[in-house]
Amino acid sequence: MTAVEQYLKPEVIRQIARLDLRAQFIVKGFLQGLHASPFHGFSVEFSEHRKYTAGDNPQDIDWLVYAKTDKYYVKKFEAETNLTGYLVMDLSGSMAYRRDQQLSKFEYATCLAAALSYLMVHQNDPVGLVTFDKQIVDSLAPRSKRQQIGNILSLLSRLKPRETTDVAHSLNQLAAMLSHSSLVIVFSDLLTEPEPALASLRRLRHGGHDVIVFHILDQAEATFPFAGLVELEDPETGELLVVDADGYRPDYLQALGEFRDAFRRECLKSRIDYVPLDTSMPFDRALMEYLLNRRAWG
């Protein structure tokens, strides 16, 4: 593991208190680790001029403006397509779950969302935020201004996961809300009935939206590390179940694998990007999934 990857681990990120710094840290670390910028040469066109300052690439100097004004200006570019991003956060009670990791699923999703919003705003893509539990709770209209980062981050830091959730209903609501083709990035643990959720995702996709699903699970949910006789309690419903964890682990992992496979298969069919994650994974891997997919689609 390289030094950069070390810093992209959730437990390290946790030590940074401010969300904007976290987002910056993740994005910069990621870009540094990537060496070549994935943005170079894609979806940009001229947007405005600004004064040349030392350190700017002299290739970017607009000589026509120099000829007119006798001052050095450089060209600035903006996204070629006007792709609006929506960060969709699941506020279900289960998202607050954290066992051995430094970040809960919700915090992990928040970090990812912050980083992505930072990245998109820097790309001059408008980005908005939608949160939901049983239905849509908050929404922040997409903007590409730099203040939008502050808005998104302040809202994210105020959010607390609620009790129960209805992913399908909330996504259907969202699909009805969106009029233009957008990029919809869903952060959820998808602990709900898979078929309605998939149906609502398909509906979003059929609405012309690019959909990315970050399926975030806690590490404990991904590996079932329990031993002996345990009584498991669902924090959302309060339901109890006694199981022999040792004997049950293979069954659990198989059920989870089947669930993830079903989602991956269905998402692939609908050209939805499905990114299964758990909270022990470094952020760069999560972002890589997104960006490589984006580039392939590009």
Place this chain on the structure above:
Amino acid sequence: MGFLSPALLGGVALVALPIALHLIMRRRPQRLPFPALRFVKQRCDANRRRLQLRQLALLALRCLLIAGIAAALARPTLRGTGLRGKQAAPLAIAAVIDNAPRMGYVRDDRTRLEAAVAAAEAWFERLPDDSAAAVLDRTRPSAGFALDLNTAQARLRNVRVAARPRPLADAVVEALELVASRGDARQEVFVFTDFAAEAWTEDAVARIGAALRAVPEARIYLADFGVDQPRNAALGALEIGRAALRLGEPLALEAPLTADGSFDALVVELALENADGQWEKRGEQLATVRAGQPARVQFQLADLPLGTHQGALRVAAADPLEFDDARYFTVTVRPPARILLLAEQPERAVFVQEALSPSLLAAGPRQVDCVTADYAAPRGQWDAFDAIWLLDPPPLEDAVWEQLASFAEAGGGVGVFLGAAVGDYQAFNRAAPQQVLAGPLARRSRDATFLRPQRLDHPALRGLKKYSESIPWQVYPVFQYWQLGELANDAHVVAPLANGDPALLERVAGRGRMVTMTTPLSDPVQPEGRDPWNLLPTGPEPWPFLALCDQLAAYLTHEADEPLNYQAGDTARIVLAARQHVSSFVLRQPDGQKIRRSTPAGDAEIAIGATELPGNYRLSAGGASEQLDRGFSVNVAPEQSDLSRASRDVLAAHWPAGQFRLEADPAAMEAYVNVGRSGRELFGWALGAVALLWAGEHLLANRFYRETP
């Protein structure tokens, strides 16, 4: 399959404990929040069934563990196909150790007794702790079951050779009775013996067989420690000419010598032991021996000085059995006894005087003084004599009778030979003469008869016993004698006349002896003015008269009544001389140990019961008045040397089949008993199974109740 301690199987009931705990105190599982419960629920039913199965498996394992521990503690045993008995009962075992002197036979640097004790001890080591064990031997009757096995083993280690063993059958029958007293236990008798013919006679086997039938549940195991071809040279019973020698009389010793074929000639030595315990060789003899033909060795030793002499005959060759290589003896050389003859006329004492001390011999065996009619001698004068004989006494003054009575009381011998001089017999029926006489005189009988001693067991006549058939008493008729009235309480007849009237009577007075004869020994052939009362001294060749006088003199002077040579285990009695008092003395035993002993005042003899060790014992005491230097010898009975073996067929003939087992090799018996009777103990296996169960339970419980970190 059986159990040595079946009571402990009750512990199986404890399996109720885990069941109760399972039902009542079900362990609460750890509660953990887990949002992804829906994946868990998908396969919940299968898991729940598995969970229940595993709980039941754990419960079953725990129950099995408790039952297994209880079963292991109950000591399961595997039965063989051998003898049948109360298989699960505790053991009641009696070990009979044959500790006859023969068991001192050395083989492989161990006596047979040591080997038997070691085998018995090893066997005891293997017994379950709750066994009742008894150790019996041939020394004395058993003290019953030992308190515990350790005590029994200590008793085993204390078994020594018995110099005078009781019959082995006694010990075995006693062992059978002992184990029979434990009716609830498995009754087993182990006999560790050399299977010698002396102990296993047909009678003995039949006796044991009868006892065995009476206890049908008992079993006898015989372990044979005998030697099939023994080497041994043995001296038989020592014959001593006379143990009480007169001064100058030579000591004659003779003993048979037997040996097996491995010896050609054997040297037998005669050695004397002085008062300090030092041995001094006084002679040796080479004896040629053949198997089955005993040789005889003879020794004569002259010029022994006055006093007690102890010695031994020894075979000067080493053999594995030591005790019969030596025979010990004690003889005493005494000064001649002094006898005072009192007669009215000197010629009347001649016969008796010549009989007691023939004038032809320069030094007679006894010193005989003859005093005529001087009955009233001062008392101090009589003290010098050992016996006083009144030959045909006339009526005497009471003082004389009283003096005689007190003389006898102090240890002297008084002989009264009544005859014609009695005259008015009423004078003899007064109180004073009746202190001495055996009874009042009733009448003078004129029935012609003769002396006819019936049994010659009395010490006064024992010397005549070997001639009892050849003495022609009828040749010496008795014409007249005194018939006595009612005899004194302490009087009894030593020898009667042919018509049944008493002829010779005895009374014991204090330490002395008083003899009354109802017809005289001093009548000549033709007394003046009357017919002779008998022809005892004057018949043809009157040797019975001489023998009678000699025996009476020896008896009255305590000459021959003291045996000096005993068999082991006898109580030795040392008779003190008249007027001798010993308050304490030192007893030196054959092993050199000296013991100080005291005697009650006034005792006429010293009794010594501890005569287990063969050898010479010496008693000594110092002081002018209490001087004592006496001794006695103890030998083991010669039949104990017989190493020949009994026939084993006798056992099958007399003992019920299935109730006994004979093993030549004790180890084989042990193996047989292990499997056949007490079975093979499965304790180790059972414990192993319990350990496995324990481990399984631990594994399952740990896995099951592992805490989620």
